[in-house]
Amino acid sequence: MVMRKRFKAAGALAVSALLLGVSACSQGSTTKEPDAGGSQSAGPANIKIAYQQWGPGTVMKNFLTGAKAEYEAANPGSTVEIVPIVASENDYYTKLQLMMRSPNTAPDIVYEDTFLINSDITAGYLKPLDDYIKDWADWSQFEETAKGAAKAQDGKTYGVPDGTDTRALWYNKEIFAKAGLPADWQPKTWEDVLTTARTIKQKVPGVIPLNVYSGKPMGEASAMQGFEMLLYGTKDTLYNFDQSKWVVGSQGFKDSLNFIKTVFTEGVAPQPKQSLDPNWGNKVGSDLLPNGKLAIALDGSWLYNNWQKTGAKPWPQWTEVLGQTAMPTQDGSGKGKVSLSGGWTWAIPAKSKNPDAAWNFIKTLQTQKNATKYATDGAQIAVRKDVASDAGYKSSAKSTQFFTDLVAVTVYRPALPEYPKVSNEIITAMEAVMTGQSSPDEAAKNYDEAVESIVGKDKTTTESQ
Amino acid sequence: MTTTVAPSAAAPAPSGEPTGRGGPPRGAKLVRMLPLTPAIGLMLVFLAGPIIYCVYAAFTNMALTGTGANAVKFVGLDNFRKAFESSAFTNAIWLTLVFTLISAIIGQNTLGLGLALLMRRSTKLVRNFVGTAVIGAWVLPEVVAAYLLSAFFNDDGTLNVMLHWVGLPGQDWLYAAPIIAVSLANIWRGTAFSMLVYSAALSEVPKEIEESAEMDGAAGARRLVFVTLPMISRAILTNLMLITLQTLSVFGLIYAMTRGGPGTKSQTLPLYMYEQAFSFSQIGYGTAIALVMLAIGAVFSLIYLRGLNSEAA
Numbered sequence: 001m002v003m004r005k006r007f008k009a010a011g012a013l014a015v016s017a018l019l020l021g022v023s024a025c026s027q028g029s030t031t032k033e034p035d036a037g038g039s040q041s042a043g044p045a046n047i048k049i050a051y052q053q054w055g056p057g058t059v060m061k062n063f064l065t066g067a068k069a070e071y072e073a074a075n076p077g078s079t080v081e082i083v084p085i086v087a088s089e090n091d092y093y094t095k096l097q098l099m100m101r102s103p104n105t106a107p108d109i110v111y112e113d114t115f116l117i118n119s120d121i122t123a124g125y126l127k128p129l130d131d132y133i134k135d136w137a138d139w140s141q142f143e144e145t146a147k148g149a150a151k152a153q154d155g156k157t158y159g160v161p162d163g164t165d166t167r168a169l170w171y172n173k174e175i176f177a178k179a180g181l182p183a184d185w186q187p188k189t190w191e192d193v194l195t196t197a198r199t200i201k202q203k204v205p206g207v208i209p210l211n212v213y214s215g216k217p218m219g220e221a222s223a224m225q226g227f228e229m230l231l232y233g234t235k236d237t238l239y240n241f242d243q244s245k246w247v248v249g250s251q252g253f254k255d256s257l258n259f260i261k262t263v264f265t266e267g268v269a270p271q272p273k274q275s276l277d278p279n280w281g282n283k284v285g286s287d288l289l290p291n292g293k294l295a296i297a298l299d300g301s302w303l304y305n306n307w308q309k310t311g312a313k314p315w316p317q318w319t320e321v322l323g324q325t326a327m328p329t330q331d332g333s334g335k336g337k338v339s340l341s342g343g344w345t346w347a348i349p350a351k352s353k354n355p356d357a358a359w360n361f362i363k364t365l366q367t368q369k370n371a372t373k374y375a376t377d378g379a380q381i382a383v384r385k386d387v388a389s390d391a392g393y394k395s396s397a398k399s400t401q402f403f404t405d406l407v408a409v410t411v412y413r414p415a416l417p418e419y420p421k422v423s424n425e426i427i428t429a430m431e432a433v434m435t436g437q438s439s440p441d442e443a444a445k446n447y448d449e450a451v452e453s454i455v456g457k458d459k460t461t462t463e464s465q
Numbered sequence: 466m467t468t469t470v471a472p473s474a475a476a477p478a479p480s481g482e483p484t485g486r487g488g489p490p491r492g493a494k495l496v497r498m499l500p501l502t503p504a505i506g507l508m509l510v511f512l513a514g515p516i517i518y519c520v521y522a523a524f525t526n527m528a529l530t531g532t533g534a535n536a537v538k539f540v541g542l543d544n545f546r547k548a549f550e551s552s553a554f555t556n557a558i559w560l561t562l563v564f565t566l567i568s569a570i571i572g573q574n575t576l577g578l579g580l581a582l583l584m585r586r587s588t589k590l591v592r593n594f595v596g597t598a599v600i601g602a603w604v605l606p607e608v609v610a611a612y613l614l615s616a617f618f619n620d621d622g623t624l625n626v627m628l629h630w631v632g633l634p635g636q637d638w639l640y641a642a643p644i645i646a647v648s649l650a651n652i653w654r655g656t657a658f659s660m661l662v663y664s665a666a667l668s669e670v671p672k673e674i675e676e677s678a679e680m681d682g683a684a685g686a687r688r689l690v691f692v693t694l695p696m697i698s699r700a701i702l703t704n705l706m707l708i709t710l711q712t713l714s715v716f717g718l719i720y721a722m723t724r725g726g727p728g729t730k731s732q733t734l735p736l737y738m739y740e741q742a743f744s745f746s747q748i749g750y751g752t753a754i755a756l757v758m759l760a761i762g763a764v765f766s767l768i769y770l771r772g773l774n775s776e777a778a
Contacts, residue, residue, distance in 0.1 A: 116530065123534030431727070437727075437730060446553075
């Protein structure tokens, strides 16, 4: 018996030693931040660059491959390893975060969505770039709003944006003609959108009248292209900036969920189980719209990158077949139309082994020529003045002017560390409503409770303005 | 393997405790322990380590992004409080119990017993054929099985086609009744295990007892209920315990078939845990749910163990 006890004691000791060791290790590695040292020139180095590869699109892959060749030619001895992370929305962020946790796996450059960047900055995953940026002439070419996109609450900048986007309704004029609807469509209210969708359902069977992204598999696309495009057209918002509090219990939230319920129960949207396919976003861009199976899509300005020569589904006729119109507000009040903007940034993980070389590569990605190339091929809205004024960019697509004009009404998501968690609760509520599992009121109530537990009850308010 | 009539193994043998009886001196015992240390060390590092780390994480705000990723701090019972206040969690508990009850306790268990009983009387050919088919489902990799079954339950899958043949209306099983679909899938996949356990147990039932029961007038169902089943009751309890614990933690099958959806209609605890930990980045909360799952498993085990002990007495 004595022996046993001793054994236990020894075991416990060993285990606690182990645990202490583990936590000591992680402590050590988080506090030891490599020096910025922007002025030093980087010697030959291997850099790893991670981005999301999902679906058939290869725009980013081609762009990076070109930049890699350019960089390796200019820096003999250096190599660039392109690391595609093959994963859908939420999985991509998870995989990236797991990679950035350890110096052994951290890439040197990561592609970060602006909605997540504040959360990852708070997590200590990213390196402030101010020391690099201050010596970089091209930074002055960036629009002020774009510079703010990756600026954290500590006032430092953590990412270089490569474009932004706006959102609106894309519609197929050929299907509209079959349904006897005008080619120049200008909906003024949500009801207008619904009425048009109902007409299409009635007159053109076999076509999905309206696609609004919804549910968990589509991740942030559901929250932003789907839900927030509705919510920001009501009198309510997600976050009250005056009080610095999250909005709960708003009528706009319930109305937006009700819109989701309406389109799915009336069958003017795709079947819920289609929408819940993680590949749905790819399908909309590379199959449904080009093949005339979808009449109206609430989607992003970049959608046409699928149809360019370099895209997943070349379709030159899109400029004639598709029209774009702004998403109206709920009852036509306010500015009458609504749009949301996001965008992606290049960032350097705090645990990168070669931050200087990584920065040099970001500069290669962001030469005027390359920035213009990506803005054009990737169907971005330019965030740099020299790109925006480039003749090639301006004439790159018929829809560019339309989507750029939406910048006047566009709204940005609350760029706060808690936003990704709140966004997860939004898509959970959407999925509950679209599958008929909860009523909009129940789902809104669950959302309110979840937000209260995420941010704390004292950080919520019922007033949107 | 057979747990039926082995009285020596049933009672915890006192001989397993050498310390009680004189034995060699202490120094010699320590030397004897020496070869065990690498094994014990490995167990501590790779088995006890993660478990203790999991317990630790369950009481923190550990996360993959945001504040919980940078400054991990103790939050006491907050994760558990949050879980029990959340309707998604209670939904997951409820679905886990339904899934375990339908697919393991009722489905795999009775079907496995039924097959074992029937196969005892069938010809060798039938026995081989059925055995191969059932065990075939069991040896298939989980994801392959899930893929086959989602094709079977799909809107235009085999099941609905067969229902149409007999004039019954079909439905989209994976969408309308996902928890039933995944439960049936788990029965299909897991029955082989129960069948093997019961086949082994039944082969240990002496023929003479059954025959004398028949002589006394207990035939058919009566003989099964009053003679055969009591004789294999220990095997039943052991089997129940094993399949319950296995089923509580089924993840791959459900994830590949429905991802816990639509909505949360088939989101059992393992799937909820995965979503919270890896889709929504809340590692601390996810591990807290894992602990709750462990507790549920422990409750089931205790119930079965009690049954086994009272059997032994």
